[in-house]
């Protein structure tokens with residue numbers, strides 16, 4: 001699988017956040033698509049779901065989850081998957097994604113994207129669970145690389161070797177977060193470009209871009225700042241390497257007015273255009 | 281997958297207890313040692329749950345003050361780790377926690393505020409349901425009213441509050457100086473619900489209205505609701521009084537369905 005011909009392309013999107021509902025509903029901004037956080041809408045009812053439907057009527061959407069805990073040694077939570085599927089039936093997203101991580105064991109949720117050890121054993125385990133989810137949902141899912149702050153002694157390979165192995169084994173797709181590669185590269189002293197060089201372009205269906213917090217010795221992936229220049233440069237490298245991939249900006253804290261994120265998205269668009277013009 | 285299982289158990293135990301079982305399973309370097317790397321996860325675990333409690337319980341936060349709220353949050357987080365897929369549900373046992381644990385149990389306003397604030401979250405994202413109005417009631421033949429029962433809108437919550445927690449919470453939400461805590465002589469019955477404009481409403485009730493409402497909520501029919509208020513009104517006038525209350529409940533958007541007894 002190495003042709004990008006059949007890769008769907010949505011253009012440039014933003015994460016849908018409650019602060020921006022009124023602006024989006026009133027002004028219908030020129031954004032190609034929105035990514036929603038699945039768990040925020042897995043509730044019985046109320047205003048968020050009403051807003052979701054209103055906005056969905058005007059924009060394509062993708063669903064992004066944080067609680068599948070696909071890497072956990074707990075069995076899959078079918079109550080969760082049932083609700084995820086029901087939401088997907090309702091939203092009809094272009095695709096569904098979650099993370100290359102685990103969030104807890106013994107039924108406890110630590111509400112964090114905890115890193116996997118990069119071992120054959122873990123790859124085997126997580127790939128089998130991804131396949132199970134894909135069978136249940138009736139579609140392939142996108143799995144996102146997370147930012148991490150530690151390396152386990154157990155690990156036998158690099159993060160990118162692990163990620164590629166899992167996606168290959170599961171016949172799944174990638175949500176490649178360019179900021180997360182940068183953050184993990186800084187925290188673990190690897191070259192982010194080497195990471196990007198190894199992925200199969202045909203499997204990469206989406207990018208995340210985001211800001212972070214640099215503490216000097218390490219970077220925390222906080223999604224509360226604008227994107228920094230080195231991440232823009234890495235994005236440029238990524239587009240040159242992988243071609244046009246649906247791209248969105250995640251902002252989860254310190255949320256600015258919609259226009260500010262809109263402007264930031266135009267930067268991403270400009271970079272992608274520049275790369276394509278250079279290639280043409 | 282034994283290694284993976286062990287590692288995840290060890291890591292989770294570290295997050296919950298800050299023990300040292302993970303220290304030699306992680307690679308440190310000259311920039312950041314293993315323990316510091318682990319603690320980045322330990323700190324963010326605690327911070328994230330604390331943020332969730334702050335979102336849900338701003339009134340409790342105000343009553344306790346920053347320092348005590350943090351302290352209570354830490355004890356709560358240790359006592360009740362999340363088993364929820366969405367962090368929105370974390371904190372569900374706060375009222376009970378405030379009532380059962382010293383020193384907070386000594387101040388009953390704390391449990392009441394927590395109860396109110398949790399109820400508000402439930403009102404906010406309760407299931408959708410239709411509401412019926414006065415005109416629907418008018419279409420039910422009066423001779424069948426006695427057997428009529430009612431389904432409440434899923435967002436409706438009933439609380440009995442001794443303290444002025446509603447007044448305090450309202451000011452906290454507006455970022456205004458809240459009134460001083462004040463305890464009434466008797467608990468006041470309150471209704472909380474979501475109207476069709478998706479705003480959360482609340483109002484207090486007189487005790488006879490509350491008794492009638494609770495009878496309705498428990499599935500009582502019109503006749504038994506009328507009987508429930510005989511302490512305050514004579515038998516002849518009770519149905520009329522209940523009809524008046526019902527009119528208000530219907531106009532408030534509290535009732536989702538009128539259930540006639542002859543339904544198959």
Ligand SMILES: [Fe+2]
Pocket residue numbers: 144177180208250
């Ligand atoms: Fe991301």
